[in-house]
Amino acid sequence: MGRIREPHGAPVLLVVSFLLSALCFSQAKSELRSSALLGDPLLANLSACHHSFTDANRPAYCCPPRRDIDQRLVQFDLSKLSQTQKRVRRAVHHLDADFIAKYQKAVAIMKSLPSDHPHSFFRQANNHCLYCTGSYDQVNSSSLFKIHRSWLFFPWHRAFLFFHERILGKLIGDETFALPYWSWDTPEGMQIPEIFARGVLSDGERDEAHLPPTIANLNYNKEASVRPSDEQVKVNLAFMHKQMVSGAKKRELFLGCKVTAGEEGFCDGPGTVEGAPHNTLHSWVGSGVNPEREDMGAFYSAAKDPIFYAHHSNIDRLWEVWKELREGKDADFEEHAWLESAFTFYDENLRFVRIKVRDLLDTHKLGYEYEEIPLPWVNAKPKPTASSAASIKKRKSGSLLSRRAVMEKERALVSSVTFEVYRPKRGRSKEEKEREEEIIVVEGIRVKRDVYAKFDVFVNLGAEEEKIAGPLVREFAGSFVNTPHGSRRIGETEGKMGKKGTTLKLGISELLDDLGADEDESIWVSLVPRGGSGVFMTVDGVRIEFLR
Numbered sequence: 344m345g346r347i348r349e350p351h352g353a354p355v356l357l358v359v360s361f362l363l364s365a366l367c368f369s370q371a372k373s374e375l376r377s378s379a380l381l382g383d384p385l386l387a388n389l390s391a392c393h394h395s396f397t398d399a400n401r402p403a404y405c406c407p408p409r410r411d412i413d414q415r416l417v418q419f420d421l422s423k424l425s426q427t428q429k430r431v432r433r434a435v436h437h438l439d440a441d442f443i444a445k446y447q448k449a450v451a452i453m454k455s456l457p458s459d460h461p462h463s464f465f466r467q468a469n470n471h472c473l474y475c476t477g478s479y480d481q482v483n484s485s486s487l488f489k490i491h492r493s494w495l496f497f498p499w500h501r502a503f504l505f506f507h508e509r510i511l512g513k514l515i516g517d518e519t520f521a522l523p524y525w526s527w528d529t530p531e532g533m534q535i536p537e538i539f540a541r542g543v544l545s546d547g548e549r550d551e552a553h554l555p556p557t558i559a560n561l562n563y564n565k566e567a568s569v570r571p572s573d574e575q576v577k578v579n580l581a582f583m584h585k586q587m588v589s590g591a592k593k594r595e596l597f598l599g600c601k602v603t604a605g606e607e608g609f610c611d612g613p614g615t616v617e618g619a620p621h622n623t624l625h626s627w628v629g630s631g632v633n634p635e636r637e638d639m640g641a642f643y644s645a646a647k648d649p650i651f652y653a654h655h656s657n658i659d660r661l662w663e664v665w666k667e668l669r670e671g672k673d674a675d676f677e678e679h680a681w682l683e684s685a686f687t688f689y690d691e692n693l694r695f696v697r698i699k700v701r702d703l704l705d706t707h708k709l710g711y712e713y714e715e716i717p718l719p720w721v722n723a724k725p726k727p728t729a730s731s732a733a734s735i736k737k738r739k740s741g742s743l744l745s746r747r748a749v750m751e752k753e754r755a756l757v758s759s760v761t762f763e764v765y766r767p768k769r770g771r772s773k774e775e776k777e778r779e780e781e782i783i784v785v786e787g788i789r790v791k792r793d794v795y796a797k798f799d800v801f802v803n804l805g806a807e808e809e810k811i812a813g814p815l816v817r818e819f820a821g822s823f824v825n826t827p828h829g830s831r832r833i834g835e836t837e838g839k840m841g842k843k844g845t846t847l848k849l850g851i852s853e854l855l856d857d858l859g860a861d862e863d864e865s866i867w868v869s870l871v872p873r874g875g876s877g878v879f880m881t882v883d884g885v886r887i888e889f890l891r
């Protein structure tokens with residue numbers, strides 16, 4: 344952990360806040376009420392579906408009708424899956440008129456089913472609401488079962504789409520029906536696709552300013568400035584490179600933190616792509632005149648917009664692409680707690696099934712695959728700015744503030760802060776770097792009032808460039824994005840999970856090589872708040888770690 348520099352002033356020692364956070368941690372442990380063991384998988388307690396809260400802490404209710412709960416739960420059996428011909432998910436911009444008509448028909452039928460039918464569009468959308476707002480407790484625990492911001496994100500959404508797709512196919516009697524994907528990671532897909540503008544696939548609750556021909560900002564924040572289209576495309580590709588390649592060298596960085604059962608197993612750390620473009624595009628699509636940018640902008644309502652499924656089809660595809668880019672090496676976690684965590688859905692034959700994460704790791708066994716398209720971001724790595732080296736020298740001559748000054752002031756990210764962070768290891772060999780990724784750990788991020796908030800992280804960037812720099816400079820290490828996620832339970836006044844705060848981990852081995860900083864004893868890490876949201880955020884500190 345290191346010295347900290349005020350935006351236009353001096354570095355400060357930052358030690359005390361770490362002691363404080365350690366204190367909070369032990370308090371949380373003594374409050375444990377759950378009997379779940381640390382490291383257990385997450386299972387939902389289906390006997391009690393309850394009221395929950397939306398992302399902005401407004402009451403929500405998305406439970407199925409009572410009679411469903413008494414239904415027999417069957418274990419999903421991958422080996423018995425009947426799928427003679429593969430379903431091929433294609434890019435939305437490659438769909439032909441026949442397919443579009445078929446897709447519209449399937450969704451129209453789904454929307455016409457009575458709202459208590461498990462295959463109805465209403466119930467399908469509520470499936471997402473159930474597991475994202477915390478309508479179920481975990482088995483043997485009073486903790487909520489939630490599927491965002493951790494390693495459950497990719498598998499849960501894969502399972503959701505898997506059943507949704509098979510149900511749609513069943514409704515039109517087509518065993519090969521496959522959901523299309525919205526390839527917002529390629530220039531052809533960077534607008535809201537045409538087919539979602541009309542008829543059953545449209546949704547009135549979208550941001551008017553973001554309809555075509557507006558190019559999506561994959562790293563969107565509410566107050567982001569609008570760029571010319573061709574520049575936005577470039578920024579998007581550089582950003583994808585960061586999220587998929589240079590910043591995602593380890594599975595924890597890509598898939599998210601290791602949440603396990605019970606209060607003590609809680610974690611809050613989305614993987615690169617979940618944070619953005621996933622979260623950011625949800626906000627970008629949703630309507631700015633609604634309180635939570637509904638539909639897409641809030642998880643409780645997101646799946647009511649048909650574009651949700653194409654958005655997630657692309658997310659699911661990118662999981663596959665990420666695996667392929669690393670040739671499957673260390674791609675899946677091996678922890679029992681991950682493999683045995685399970686979710687429930689209705690299948691296409693109206694059986695209520697429980698599916699485990701271990702059954703969700705091979706799309707070919709699940710009977711579908713993705714049409715391959717070019718990946719223009721694979722080589723879209725940006726260049727360092729020229730002033731990077733000069734600015735390090737300037738910073739090193741700064742003077743120190745006293746420790747007390749830090750303690751007295753709540754460290755809100757009102758403006759940017761820069762930490763000098765010492766590096767425990769330097770100049771490692773190529774093999775070492777492959778084995779262990781050097782990461783920036785931003786610890787104890789707390790967002791007051793659970794609002795939308797965002798900061799960007801840069802390494803060795805000149806102070807002059809902070810305001811305008813983004814994914815297009817090599818110094819960009821990543822972003823922290825908080826979409827409100829309603830951590831409350833009924834009867835509580837605030838989330839009890841908030842104490843530890845969030846930890847942001849960003850891989851930087853390759854970045855340091857590219858900046859020529861791999862021999863340096865320390866680096867300068869800047870946290871730059873965006874969209875005026877810094878007043879709601881505090882952080883405990885920044886340090887370097889190595890991740891296997």
Ligand code: C2O
Pocket residue numbers: 471475491500621625642645655
């Ligand atoms: Cu569960 Cu895109 O959200």
